[in-house]
Amino acid sequence: MSEQNKTWLWFHRMGSPAYFYNFAGLLLPWCVIATVILMLIGLIGGLVYAPADYQQGEGFRIIYVHVPSAWMSMFVYMVMAINGAIFLIWHIKLSDIIARSSAVIGASFTFLALATGSIWGKPMWGTWWVWDARLTSELLLLFLYLGYIGLRAAIDDRRVAGKAASILALVGVINIPIIHYSVVWWNTLHQPASISKFDNPSIHIDMLIPLLCMALAFKLFYLCILLINSRSELLEQEKRTQWVKELVTSS
Numbered sequence: 001m002s003e004q005n006k007t008w009l010w011f012h013r014m015g016s017p018a019y020f021y022n023f024a025g026l027l028l029p030w031c032v033i034a035t036v037i038l039m040l041i042g043l044i045g046g047l048v049y050a051p052a053d054y055q056q057g058e059g060f061r062i063i064y065v066h067v068p069s070a071w072m073s074m075f076v077y078m079v080m081a082i083n084g085a086i087f088l089i090w091h092i093k094l095s096d097i098i099a100r101s102s103a104v105i106g107a108s109f110t111f112l113a114l115a116t117g118s119i120w121g122k123p124m125w126g127t128w129w130v131w132d133a134r135l136t137s138e139l140l141l142l143f144l145y146l147g148y149i150g151l152r153a154a155i156d157d158r159r160v161a162g163k164a165a166s167i168l169a170l171v172g173v174i175n176i177p178i179i180h181y182s183v184v185w186w187n188t189l190h191q192p193a194s195i196s197k198f199d200n201p202s203i204h205i206d207m208l209i210p211l212l213c214m215a216l217a218f219k220l221f222y223l224c225i226l227l228i229n230s231r232s233e234l235l236e237q238e239k240r241t242q243w244v245k246e247l248v249t250s251s
Helices: 003-014 017-049 058-090 092-124 133-154 158-172 175-185 207-238 242-250
Strands: none
Touching: 003 017, 003 207, 017 058, 017 092, 017 133, 017 207, 017 242, 058 092, 058 175, 058 207, 092 133, 092 158, 092 207, 133 158, 133 175
8 A cells, every 4th residue: 555545544444433432542541641741841941941031131032932822822823723624624523623623722721821921021011011013912812712613603403504614714814924924014012023033043942942842842732632522522423322322331
């Protein structure tokens, strides 16, 4: 069997609720362990060992929560939108569950990014909030998440709700490059990219390594919550199927 055929076979297997439920159960403990380890490394490295910033002093340390949260707010939205597209095109129920499970997590990351940004902005800019291009587009992202959640809750038919919410998520994708490039396209108070320039990052390596650890820890944390939520959603949605009945009987 060719590698391409193996990939397609794995893809179709992952679309099976029973296969995904078992696979997620096996993957979850390892994700939890990796999340805890990386979170500890990132927090200890960032809060204890990283030197204070020469301009911002100790206040810069909020980036170890703010920056990963901001990255995750966009990453989770793309996961939600891509799975929405898969559901619209191929009608794979698991993709709709992943999109639905991601929405609340993504909204939480977005709120955390806005809250920590405001906390950082008060001593640095002298104000909690400005209608800055980056901040405003990030706030719009939060509204998109809330709109997605509200739209799904407003429609009783799960399939119709999934289709409507998926369309909304896909339309909202246009906001992601606006958030990312806002500091380039407009003159804003928000500082320009200093971490994504891996060839010449404008951040000290002792600050950068803990930040990357925290970014990876946040991604794994999202995966942990997603697996837990998706397994619960699968059991609820598939409760009348034979594999769920066998699972309950065997347990």
